[in-house]
Amino acid sequence: MGRTANSGSDPPSEPIRIRLMAGRDKCAAVAEQIAALMRANGYELLEKSEPYPCRPPKGNDDRIYLTFIERAGETGDGE
Numbered sequence: 388m389g390r391t392a393n394s395g396s397d398p399p400s401e402p403i404r405i406r407l408m409a410g411r412d413k414c415a416a417v418a419e420q421i422a423a424l425m426r427a428n429g430y431e432l433l434e435k436s437e438p439y440p441c442r443p444p445k446g447n448d449d450r451i452y453l454t455f456i457e458r459a460g461e462t463g464d465g466e
Contacts, residue, residue, distance in 0.1 A: 405421065429457055
């Protein structure tokens with residue numbers, strides 16, 4: 388018998404974690420845009436990492452990690 392997505396699984400994770408990978412020249416700016424969009428939709432930015440350089444062959448890219456939680460009583464879906 389097949390398992391459904393919810394049977395035997397842990398509850399969903401509370402924080403939303405985003406790993407952004409982009410060119411070094413735009414990674415930080417895109418991270419700021421994502422953070423602004425998430426804040427506008429009822430989320431609080433808990434953590435933003437420093438840019439980490441990617442290894443070759445993506446040596447000109449950076450990674451930034453963002454962690455968000457939903458603010459109590461707020462959703463950005465207009466309900």
